[in-house]
Amino acid sequence: MSDKLKSYLLLHLIVFIWGWSPIFGRLISVEALPLIWFRILITVIVVSIYLIGIKQNLKISRINALKLIAIGGVIAFHWFCFYHAIKVSNVSVTLAAFSTGTLFSALIEPLFYKRKISGYEIIFGLIIIGAIILILNVETQYTLGIIFGVMAAITSSLFTVWNGLIVRKIESPVMTIYELGGGLAVLSIFLSINGNFSPEFFKVSLSDTLWLLLFSTIGTAFPFVASVNLLKKISPYTMTLTVNLETVYGIIWAYFLFNEDKQVTPYFYIGTTIILFAIFANAIIKYYQSKKLNAVNEQRQ
Numbered sequence: 001m002s003d004k005l006k007s008y009l010l011l012h013l014i015v016f017i018w019g020w021s022p023i024f025g026r027l028i029s030v031e032a033l034p035l036i037w038f039r040i041l042i043t044v045i046v047v048s049i050y051l052i053g054i055k056q057n058l059k060i061s062r063i064n065a066l067k068l069i070a071i072g073g074v075i076a077f078h079w080f081c082f083y084h085a086i087k088v089s090n091v092s093v094t095l096a097a098f099s100t101g102t103l104f105s106a107l108i109e110p111l112f113y114k115r116k117i118s119g120y121e122i123i124f125g126l127i128i129i130g131a132i133i134l135i136l137n138v139e140t141q142y143t144l145g146i147i148f149g150v151m152a153a154i155t156s157s158l159f160t161v162w163n164g165l166i167v168r169k170i171e172s173p174v175m176t177i178y179e180l181g182g183g184l185a186v187l188s189i190f191l192s193i194n195g196n197f198s199p200e201f202f203k204v205s206l207s208d209t210l211w212l213l214l215f216s217t218i219g220t221a222f223p224f225v226a227s228v229n230l231l232k233k234i235s236p237y238t239m240t241l242t243v244n245l246e247t248v249y250g251i252i253w254a255y256f257l258f259n260e261d262k263q264v265t266p267y268f269y270i271g272t273t274i275i276l277f278a279i280f281a282n283a284i285i286k287y288y289q290s291k292k293l294n295a296v297n298e299q300r301q
Contacts, residue, residue: 007233008283011242014223014230019249022094024215025086026258028208032084033191034201035212036076040184042216047177047225058174067166068175069182071159076183078155081148089145091254095247097149099132100125104157105240112161120285121237124278128244131274134267160240164231172229180224241282248272 028035051058060068085094103125110117167175191197204212231239 004233004287007230008242010226011230011234011239012245014227015243015245016249017219017223018243018246020219020253021215021246022082022086022091022250023253023257024211024219025083026091026254028211028215030204030208032080032087033187033196034204035083036079037184037187037191038204038212039079039216039220040076040180040187042212043220043224044177044180044184046217046221047173047180050221051173051177054173056171056173058177060170060174060178064166064170065178067162068170068178069185071162071166072179072182072184073186074155074159074162075179076187078152078159081152081155085145085148085152088148089142091258092251093142093145094149094152095250096132097146098153098156099128099244099247100150101153101157101240102128102237102244104154105160105237108157109161109164109235109237112165121282124241124282127278128241128275131271131278132244132247134271134274156243157236157240160231160236163228164236167228167231172225175228176221176225235286238282238286242279244275245279248275 025035030038082094082098085097103122106121106125107117163175163179191201227239
């Protein structure tokens with residue numbers, strides 16, 4: 001099995017795990033801000049224990065540390081937008097809005113990677129959005145959820161592209177601890193300034209605590225480190241495109257677990273097929289582009 005194929009299989013495993021993220025957002029009863037604060041806190045503790053166990057050297061330059069802390073702040077804001085969208089609407093609407101990340105990634109990635117905007121990437125992004133619109137008949141009562149879902153998509157595209165640039169210089173576990181530690185610090189400062197750290201903030205039920213522990217370990221720590229590391233081999237656009245399967249998984253789980261009013265109709269299967277087509281078509285195009293580039297390089301040598 002080639003390294004490229006292994007990378008894609010690992011990516012799909014990560015996306016499958018991420019498909020449970022919105023479900024955890026519904027299962028955990030606390031509001032979005034305490035939810036993500038506890039999530040990041042537990043994840044930082046878990047990753048720290050892992051880094052101590054492998055005796056990882058955490059020393060990096062000051063400028064890289066500041067960059068990672070800033071990215072961590074964006075990640076914290078992204079998670080707030082995502083889970084706040086779920087709280088004010090539902091899982092299906094949030095994921096529908098979040099799927100617009102493919103289009104944003106197609107526009108943002110070329111700016112930072114200093115390459116031309118690819119026409120087919122824009123087309124695939126629009127196809128994904130069209131497929132999600134086909135799956136979901138979004139109602140105007142969920143406008144706020146749509147707004148925060150789109151904001152989550154934009155911030156996700158941004159930090160994925162930034163991580164893709166930095167991961168070539170710094171090990172992914174080191175990036176994770178700096179980013180999430182920075183996100184925790186930024187969020188804690190924000191909560192302190194706004195007076196959110198009240199006794200009620202720390203009152204978490206036993207069931208919420210158990211869900212948070214499961215969410216932060218299996219649902220956050222492992223996929224976060226693994227996804228950052230995959231950016232060495234997979235482009236941010238490809239990762240963002242594949243993450244749209246999270247929408248499919250999330251809607252399926254929400255339908256069966258929460259009986260959301262977004263029914264699984266024939267349009268769902270049509271839309272899902274379109275999403276899968278876009279993902280695999282992108283992978284095939286990337287493969288042949290890479291093969292063609294390697295052939296050109298071999299001829300030059």
